[in-house]
Amino acid sequence: MMRNAFHFTCVSLAFILTAAHAQNPGSITWDPKGSTHDGKPFVEVAAGVGLTKLGLPGSANPAGAGGGSGGVYLFGFASAVPGANGPTIEQMELGGSDLKAGTRLVLEFTKAEQDRISFVAMMADASAPGNIGVRVLSPTRFQITATIVDPVLSESNNPDNLTAAFGLIVQASQGATELFNFRGTTFVTDMVWTDLEPLALSELPQLRDPADFGGFTTGLAAKGVSASGGTASFSAFIPEALFVAAREYGVDVTGENCLGYRSYVQLTGSEDGFHKLNVPADQPQPAATFDVDGNGAADPMWSYRITNSEWSRQALMFGKIDSDPNSPTAVGHDTWGRLKESVSGN
Numbered sequence: 001m002m003r004n005a006f007h008f009t010c011v012s013l014a015f016i017l018t019a020a021h022a023q024n025p026g027s028i029t030w031d032p033k034g035s036t037h038d039g040k041p042f043v044e045v046a047a048g049v050g051l052t053k054l055g056l057p058g059s060a061n062p063a064g065a066g067g068g069s070g071g072v073y074l075f076g077f078a079s080a081v082p083g084a085n086g087p088t089i090e091q092m093e094l095g096g097s098d099l100k101a102g103t104r105l106v107l108e109f110t111k112a113e114q115d116r117i118s119f120v121a122m123m124a125d126a127s128a129p130g131n132i133g134v135r136v137l138s139p140t141r142f143q144i145t146a147t148i149v150d151p152v153l154s155e156s157n158n159p160d161n162l163t164a165a166f167g168l169i170v171q172a173s174q175g176a177t178e179l180f181n182f183r184g185t186t187f188v189t190d191m192v193w194t195d196l197e198p199l200a201l202s203e204l205p206q207l208r209d210p211a212d213f214g215g216f217t218t219g220l221a222a223k224g225v226s227a228s229g230g231t232a233s234f235s236a237f238i239p240e241a242l243f244v245a246a247r248e249y250g251v252d253v254t255g256e257n258c259l260g261y262r263s264y265v266q267l268t269g270s271e272d273g274f275h276k277l278n279v280p281a282d283q284p285q286p287a288a289t290f291d292v293d294g295n296g297a298a299d300p301m302w303s304y305r306i307t308n309s310e311w312s313r314q315a316l317m318f319g320k321i322d323s324d325p326n327s328p329t330a331v332g333h334d335t336w337g338r339l340k341e342s343v344s345g346n
């Protein structure tokens with residue numbers, strides 16, 4: 001219930017909020033005129049709302065829109081302007097438009113000067129280097145590069161009749177060094193984006209109350225990953241700067257010893273679905289499509305992937321958690337729900 005409220009009041013409010021509260025802290029606005037699909041510009045029809053071409057929204061001319069509050073911004077394309085409950089799965093289909101799977105998106109957004117990009121999560125194709133990127137162009141502007149993917153089967157997308165869809169979540173943080181600033185970590189999945197959500201803060205070891213610096217992770221929650229229709233992939237592109245920050249808090253975590261977790265259960269290797277993608281494995285790699293610190297130079301990045309095959313909600317994490325016997329190794333869905341409500345209610 002919280003999840004639905006969280007997702008879709010945001011989207012439907014976008015049309016009001018973007019005009020009334022331009023670039024307040026925690027607000028983000030899409031710039032259709034500054035964005036392209038396979039090099040072609042979008043058409044702006046209202047502040048923060050765009051179409052692939054002139055005309056009315058429809059399955060051949062999807063609308064892009066976003067909105068949010070409290071530093072969380074949700075954005076997606078749909079064949080109709082979303083109603084109060086957000087786009088339906090059918091409205092997410094982009095296969096009859098110019099946004100077919102394989103289309104390269106370069107999307108630009110504006111933000112408040114003091115906001116930092118904590119993380120970006122998107123449904124996209126991360127299979128090739130350069131397909132994905134996040135660059136801070138100026139203190140008030142950033143760019144996301146993505147390639148549209150054919151979604152896999154998941155809880156909301158069942159049966160899987162989608163051939164192309166796109167959406168993303170951006171979490172902003174105010175302050176360069178606050179604990180919930182993942183320094184521009186970028187998560188990419190091939191599961192429909194409405195089956196994703198940010199973790200409740202208390203789900204991260206460093207953000208428990210009191211803080212538990214036996215661990216430091218970054219992560220995302222996902223639900224409804226199919227066991228029967230193949231597995232969903234979750235890639236994480238993590239700037240070296242995040243591990244530097246974690247070590248400043250005293251956690252012995254590096255890009256090399258970073259591990260993957262599913263609801264606090266360590267994934268021990270590729271047989272468990274955790275893959276380290278850096279080559280060589282002990283060095284961060286500069287990626288031209290990532291400049292999250294906005295210094296004009298490619299950020300050194302680490303990349304990992306978790307492949308998942310469970311039907312329940314999972315907290316997917318990358319980092320290092322102390323083998324403290326007090327750390328939960330299995331937490332029931334109801335407990336997650338209560339945690340999230342308590343955080344959301346504050």
Ligand SMILES: [Ca+2]
Nearest residue numbers: 291295297299
């Ligand atoms: Ca940089």
